[in-house]
Amino acid sequence: MRGIGLADSKILVVKDENISSYGFGDDHPFGPDRHGAFHRYLTDSGISSLVHLAASGYIAVRADIERFHTNEYIDRVIAHCQLGKGFLDNGDTPAIQGLYESSLAVVGASLFVTEEIISGRFKRAFVPIAGLHHAKRDSAGGFCVFNDIGVVIETLRKIHGVNRIAYIDIDAHHGDGVYYSYEEDPNLIFVDVHEDGRFLFPGTGFPEEIGIGPAKGTKKNISLKPGDGMLYFRRTGLTFRLSLMILNRNFLSFSVVLIVYWVIP
Structure with a gap:
């Protein structure tokens, strides 16, 4: 390349x-x-x-x-x-x-x-x-x-x-392929805002899903209900920043690559 x-x-x-x-x-x-x-x-x-x-x-x-x-x-x-x-x-x-x-x-x-x-x-x-x-x-x-x-x-x-990477996903659908592939990986910071999985494919990404094992607490799933407008979405911006600050507290001296995925309708 x-x-x-x-x-x-x-x-x-x-x-x-x-x-x-x-x-x-x-x-x-x-x-x-x-x-x-x-x-x-x-x-x-x-x-x-x-x-x-x-x-x-x-x-x-x-x-x-x-x-x-x-x-x-x-x-x-x-x-x-x-x-x-x-x-x-x-x-x-x-x-x-x-x-x-x-x-x-x-x-x-x-x-x-x-x-x-x-x-x-x-x-x-x-x-x-x-x-x-x-x-x-x-x-x-x-x-x-x-x-x-x-x-x-x-x-x-x-x-x-x-090694230590932060990933933010703001597509309407939960990024299940990424989340479950790295659910036990403490070095991938994962923040995903999406429509509540009870109403939209793939039916995952609930707030209690925060990573497992050594990765517990390094993942953040933020679900919005159908009809939630831009006010709710803008509020998640603060959640993103706070989540990254909290989840990244042990990694401040390391390189963190931030990947943002956003689909434009």
Whole structure:
């Protein structure tokens, strides 16, 4: 993965045809036009002139995704996607031809921006389509094939030597693939605000889920009820800051990489 320029104070935003193909068809809730719709809005609103647009230029390879996912699961994804039949989970995520390749592109884009931030070329980055936080180590979930967040976390640790990492998730759905993969990991600070799991997929992420074993107290799940407005959401901002201060109290002298995942409707 190569850098694209000198240090830039603008937010790096990926615009890449390789990730635009990630989706499950026109009639599926996760259709193929999300990437295009995002960038049309960026242009129409004038925001595109305020950010640094760049193609990723990196497609993840198997060695990348093996840092998080099991070999058996990767083999299953390849086999099912070659046939274009069946599901990669219990029925939410269909296997279609080309999905394996587009999934690698999404992971590659997340690794690309990670490299740009770690190198100091950019301070912040956003990847449309990425943040596939429902995929487990051994299974797809909720239209997510490979968990690019998990791959980034493992890459930061195994390649860059960054062990203590903070992750904030403010998607409406609980990031179960990330939470349960690191539920016993005390070095991953996890803060997630989402709609109450009693009302929305995946039905998890309750306030009492704060990590287990040595990780107890390093996780924070904040659930909002249907209809809670921006006032409630803004109040969680203070909760984020307090949570990070409390959960990170033993890590103040260490590097902490903050990953923020936010889906724009």
